[in-house]
Amino acid sequence: MIPILALLASFGASVLSGAEAGASLPHAPAAVCTDGSSYYAFELVTTKNIPGTGLATGAVEASVAATSPFSVQLSADGSYAYDLHVSLDRMNVPREGQLVAWVTTPDIDQIVRMSALDEHLRASGRVDWNKYIVVITLEASDDPDQEIWTGPIVMRGMSRSGMMHTMVGHGALQQENCAAFGYGN
Amino acid sequence: MISLHSTGTLLAVVTLLALPGASSAQHEMHGMTMGGGWRMVPMDMSMPMLPGIEGAVPVVGPFMPGMGMDPAMLPEARPSEVVPLADMDTLDISVSMVRRTISGQEMIMFGYNGQYPGPLIQVPKDATVIVRVTNEIEMPTTIHWHGVRIDNRFDGVPGVTQDPIERGESFTYEVNVPDAGMYWYHPHVREDVQQDLGLFGNLLVTSPDSEYYGPAHREEVFVLDDILMDEQGALPWGNESPTHALMGRFGNVMMVNGETDYRLEARRGEVVRFYLTNVANSRTFNVTFGGAKVKVVASDVSRFEREQWVGSVVIAPAERYVVDVRFDHPGEILIANTVQAINHFRGEFYPQVDTLSIVTVSDEAAEPDVSAAFDTLREHDDVVADIEAFRPHFGRTPDHELVTTVRVQDLHQSIVLSMEADTLYVPPMEWNDAMPMMNWLSTAEEVTWILEDVATGAQNGEIDWEFEVGDVVKIRVHNTPDSFHPMNHPIHVHGQRFLVLSMDDVQNQNLVWKDTAIVPVGSTMDMLVEMSNPGEWMIHCHIAEHLHAGMMFGFTVTQPAP
Known part of the structure; x- marks a missing residue:
């Protein structure tokens, strides 16, 4: 066995004492390793606008690993390139029209058509935005050249990064001068 | 050239x-x-x-090198020089204080042979060179030859492969280089200080193949x-x-x-x-x-x-x-x-x-x-052929599984509350220090970074893996997002080489032999390690502060019984 205590001691005695002292905060027990993309997965929520979709559930798995020679895949501007896998459940598929998955920015100023959902209500695609919304719409047909949805929104969901929220003007940081951070005067 | x-x-x-x-x-x-x-x-x-x-x-407390010294008394560091060495050549390296000017600020830093970076050592593949290191700085040091499948005695890990080189003392490394490529050398004592102060240099191992x-x-x-x-x-x-x-x-x-x-x-x-x-x-x-x-x-x-x-x-x-x-x-x-x-x-x-x-x-x-x-x-047929021999191991169940996590104690309560509230979302990679004050205030006194063996629950130095030369070991590393402060970790294996087989179950279609690979938050990396080099070795995170906050453990590779 390697004399790890000696090693630790050589790095600094306080490191050793810290490790021995135990924790004041509990830490999660080691879990069985899982597919890492599940952390960035998020839920799709039904709009209940289409008959047969009121109880529908959906999920999007997002992975940054993909096929890059590096451990993460980035776009030219440094945004993550996410491989997205959409799956819907508990839905009566409308008899007419085609369910299509789209990705849009939070400001909905850019839209990318992912793909039509297959017979298993699955779709895949890639997006290189850090914050985005996945939208499922009911289109008249499967048109790969369509640039923007025209049908009603069936489901939608925000990427996990949407959980980042502004702390301006509220909470523990309300004493900060918002103007200094570019908010109003 | x-x-x-x-x-x-x-x-x-x-x-x-x-x-x-x-x-x-x-x-x-x-x-x-x-x-x-x-x-x-x-x-x-x-x-x-x-x-x-x-x-x-x-x-x-704070540490600054050469506290109280006038930088003008020290030699000005000079840019790195290329040092070609042949088999059995000797290089002397002194570790000393130097004067550097960065962004108009003159300050005292460290240097190998007074250079920044240290000398670029150029060595032909399969050569062995002798490097005599003399320590002239105010703290103990060693040199770790990063990535080199080196004789274990010269791996530069204090307390494991050698005693630290105290001020005024010397240590002689025999550096054998079996693999062509670019490597580097740096201390393995308080890397967060010594490396940051300029102690690093490259080791270029050249191939005899002119079309490498x-x-x-x-x-x-x-x-x-x-x-x-x-x-x-x-x-x-x-x-x-x-x-x-x-x-x-x-x-x-x-x-x-x-x-x-x-x-x-x-x-x-x-x-x-x-x-x-x-x-x-x-x-x-x-x-x-x-x-x-x-x-x-x-x-x-x-x-x-x-x-x-x-x-x-x-x-x-x-x-x-x-x-x-x-x-x-x-x-x-x-x-x-x-x-x-x-x-x-x-x-x-x-x-x-x-x-x-x-x-x-x-x-x-x-x-x-x-x-x-x-x-x-270009397709590198020799690399493909080399890796082909390991392909039967690709689909195996992992031999070992590690989870990364962190434990804190006595950290400032404001930091604890803020961190717990603000970790609804953690990015795969931290590209910037978005919380400089909180980060600065966290020390290795309060923070313990952990590599945990899933099978045994052993953490960091408690992990005691043993292998034999010739073993091919599949290790799964999961960077759990369910911790106080999830963060990406570059995982480094000493003395061996490994392949990153997959990230998040996505199979790697273009393999390369590695010694360090980053695991983003939430991701799971499967790596295949060829245990080719006997000795007592380390696995650790190569974020210097994480390493010194405990995120490391040792493993032993022995020669099989005859």
């Missing part, structure tokens, strides 16, 4: 980097001397000051680094243990080969081979080449199975990549670190582009024309 800025003809300098405080509003405590001789960490107004931590300082790489007009070595400074110079480091234990010490001034204004000249159509090494304590770079065409050729311990076009190079601490770049158009090309940083106060990503180097491309055409070769993506 390898060049490490050997011309010495620096053009007029235009740096796009600026010290925080020089160009942006800072919190009112900025630059003030605080308790215990600390200065508040640079933190511009895009970063919120958490209530309750104004005026707080780390629980450890494709044709290029020339080669350039880029050692990527950053340093944390304010208007008074470098911020002090932790004395008894590291500060910045949560995220590692991100610098705010970036350097190539120890310079903030590294410039190159190229001709139109010139193909330049860049050897990239990341020696930063914590920062992962995303290196872009201003739209020039880039192909990745090799990484830590081998070439890739196939060359591949890339838009940028993501390089974590301690990793190396070899890329060929063609500059097709005259003009100025910015080589930059291009990332989307996080502003926690606004809850936003924002683009952050820091110039690393400027390449001035002339209209003169490069001769000879190597475009056809450059446009061809």
Whole structure:
């Protein structure tokens, strides 16, 4: 066995004492390793606008690993390139029209058509935005050249990064001068 | 011809980097001397000051090299020199204090043979060279030959393979280099301090095969680094243990080969081979080449199975990549670190582009024309054949599973509350220090980073893996997002080589032998380690502050019984 205590001691005695002292905060027990993309997965929520979709559930798995020679895949501007896998459940598929998955920015100023959902209500695609919304719409047909949805929104969901929220003007940081951070005067 | 800025003809300098405080509003405590001789960490107004931590300082004391000395008494450090060595040649390396000037600030740093980076040692594959190291700095040191499948006695790990080299003492390393490629050397004692202060250098192992790489007009070595400074110079480091234990010490001034204004000249159509090494304590770079065409050729311990076009190079601490770049158009090309940083106060990503180097491309055409070769993506049959022997192991159930996590104790309550509330979302990678004050205040006294063996529950030094030479071991590393502060970790294996088989179940279609690989938050990496080298070795995170906050363990490789 390697004399790890000696090693630790050589790095600094306080490191050793810290490790021995135990924790004041509990830490999660080691879990069985899982597919890492599940952390960035998020839920799709039904709009209940289409008959047969009121109880529908959906999920999007997002992975940054993909096929890059590096451990993460980035776009030219440094945004993550996410491989997205959409799956819907508990839905009566409308008899007419085609369910299509789209990705849009939070400001909905850019839209990318992912793909039509297959017979298993699955779709895949890639997006290189850090914050985005996945939208499922009911289109008249499967048109790969369509640039923007025209049908009603069936489901939608925000990427996990949407959980980042502004702390301006509220909470523990309300004493900060918002103007200094570019908010109003 | 390898060049490490050997011309010495620096053009007029235009740096796009600026010290925080020089160009942006800072919190009112900025630059003030605080308790215990600390200065508040640079933190511009895009970063919120958490209530309750104004005026707080780390629980450890500050360390500055050569405290009380006049820098003028020390020799000025000079740029790195190329040192070609043949089999059984000897090189003397002194580890000493030097005077450096970075961003106009003169300060005391460390150097190998008075150089920054240390000498670029060039050695033919399979050679053994003798390196006599004499320590003249005020703290013990060693040299770790990163990535080299070296004789275990010379791995440079204090307390395991050698005693630390005390001030005034020497140690002689015999460095045998079985694999061609770019390696580097650095201390394994308080890396967060010594490495950050300039103790690093490259070791280029050349192949006897003249066509090992494709044709290029020339080669350039880029050692990527950053340093944390304010208007008074470098911020002090932790004395008894590291500060910045949560995220590692991100610098705010970036350097190539120890310079903030590294410039190159190229001709139109010139193909330049860049050897990239990341020696930063914590920062992962995303290196872009201003739209020039880039192909990745090799990484830590081998070439890739196939060359591949890339838009940028993501390089974590301690990793190396070899890329060929063609500059097709005259003009100025910015080589930059291009990332989307996080502003926690606004809850936003924002683009952050820091110039690393400027390449001035002339209209003169490069001769000879190597475009056809450059446009061809080579397949490296010998690499493919080498890896083929390991393919039967790819689908195996992992032999060992590790989970990364962190434990804190006695951390400032404001930090604890803020961290717990603000970890609803954690990015896969931390590209910037988005919480400088909180990070600075966290030390290895309060933070323990953990590698945990899933099967046994053993953590860090409790893990005791044993293997035999010839074993092929599949290790799964899961970077759990369910911890106090999830963060990416570059995992380094000493003395062996490994393949990254998959990330998040996505099979790697273009393999390369590695010694360090980054695991983003939430991700699971399957790696296949060839246990080829007997001895007592380490596995650890190569964020220097994480390493010194406990994130390491040893494993033993023995010769099988006859």
